[in-house]
Amino acid sequence: MAKTPSNMLPLGTPAPTFWLKDTNSNYFYSFEDLKGEKGTLVMFICNHCPYVHHVMDEIVMIANDYRVQGIGIIAISSNDIDKYPQDGPELMAQFAFENKMDFAYLFDETQQTAKDFDAACTPDFYLFDNSDKLVYRGQLDDSRPGNNIPLSGSDLRNAIDGVLYNRNIPENQKSSVGCGIKWRMASP
Template identity: 55%
Template sequence: MARTESNMIPLGSPAPLFSLPDAVSGKIDSLDELKSDKATVIMFICNHCPFVKHVQAQLVQVAQDYQAKGVTFIAINANDAETYPDDSPENMKEVAAEAGYPFPYLFDESQEVAKAYQAACTPDFFVFDGELKLAYRGQLDDSRPQNGIPVTGESLRAALDLLLQGKPVPPEQKPSIGCNIKWKPE
């Protein structure tokens, strides 16, 4: 398991716009159509990474808890599906159904969206406010595979709670740690 940290891009950065195919529905979804005027969570995840599998049930729970409060969740898989066939759109559709993803699961085949976000690992979380300015980036919580800490979503939940209350998210944020994004050969 390669351990790669988030790039921790500057807070206040605007969300790069995108349109990507949803592996589940087959339709093209855009950030403009999906965004929330309260908060939008963009997660870079994949199917095979043990770090993502470790938090998968909590990702679903956090999304369900906060979608009810008007927060949008968008999952993006940017891994090279040729080298990592487990991360193909067909397998994305299967994983989304098995895990009960309540959010779109988009495929970034060109990897241009991941590059625009400077995403580095799976999972990698970016939370944007109602004006699509970056308010939080980093970890779901302190849990990692085999560290014995329960998966609660605490870090992401705290950031979302503050945004929903109209309060600033403190800039001291911990990077996510996970498998590196599987980039295509240049």
């Protein structure tokens, strides 16, 4: 497993805009359509990454815990499906169903949204406040496949609680680590 860290987009960055197809509903959505009243979590994930598989149950628990409190939850897959067909839209819908993902799972076919977020790996997490400004980017917690640290979601949960309860969110944040996004090769 290759370990690729987050690029750590600067805090305060406005949420990038997008118009992407949701593989759960087959509708197209923008950030504006899916954002939460109190804040929005955007995650870059994919179907095949072992790092994503490791944290999927905690991601779903976080979504279920915080959507009802006004946090919008958005997952995006940006991998090159020509080289990684297991990350294609039909299999994204199946992955979402199997993992009980009751939130948008968007397909970034052009990879422009991943570039706009400066996303580097899966999973990669971005939390925006109610003004759509980035307040957290980084890891879910210290757990990784094989390191025997139990999943807790503590880093991300603390940041979301900071947004909800107007608490200070430390600027010293640990980058996420996972499989690198599978970029298309540039045309000659």
